Amino acid sequence: MKNHQTLLIDVGNTRIKWHVDSTSTPVLPTTHPHALPHDNQLPSQLATQWQTMSTPDEIRISHVAKIELYEQIIGLIQQLWGGVRIVRMTPQSTHALLQLNYNASQMGSDRYAQLLGARALNPTDDLVVIGAGTAITVDAIDKKGQHIGGIILPSTRLMRAALHQYTAQLPLTGGRFSTDHAPHNTRDALHTGATLASVGAIEGFVQTYFVREDTHILLCGGDAPELSEHLQRIGKQPNITLVPALGLLGLLHR
DSSP states (O other), rough: OOOOOEEEEEOOOSSSEEEOOOOOOOOEEEEOEEEEEEEEHHHHHHHHHTSOOOOOOOEEEOOSOOHHHHHHHHHHHHHTTTTOOEOOOOOOSSSSBOOOOOOTTTTTTTHHHHHHHHHHOOOSEEEEEEEEEEEEEEEEEEETTTTEEEEEEEEEEEHHHHHHHTTTTSSSOOOOOOSSSOOSOOOOOOOHHHHHHHHHHHHHHHHOOOOOOSEEEESSSSSSSHHOOOHHHTOOOOEEEEEEHHHHEEEEEE
């Protein structure tokens, strides 16, 4: 029997991630997908890595970056594999796993895929789903699959970048989260302030809209490991799972 291969692609605002799902290489909660940053070398780097792959049976893609990049990626796919079937993720108000309580035309396909992936992994739990990338998205889903809604806020890096851009003497990087005492220098003050803002927004969302006895938090994105640590330490949230390929899992259930 042929080993069906589905190339799953998640194009975010700063990185592209992918994984070939098959019987021998299934996408799992612990899967760390291949990833490359967006830069001038991306098309040639993708070509180098993808040209060694056999032709997939299907390609599923979530794309929230610039349309020019999407066109480049589709062009590369057609160059490498001809007329392979390509399916682009489009958020839907109603799905077998999820009843979306959000304007579907305004929801990013990456965020929607994360919600589907979360429900596929935890179909009977109350869930808070967090994407910790260029922006932080926080959504809640009850155990019946009803989406409660969600919020969007800047990542700690974007907060620092905004302060650096509009305030002449505030540094862009550096500092650490101060655990033993309030910050005593500017770099620590910036890093700690942005961290507390992120954790506080998540805690505020849960306390305002989704108070439950036992909520499971699923986290993905480049900043997920650090955010998970702070949510456990500051927010006292014990039930957190890191799922690096959460969006790719969702693509399987589109």
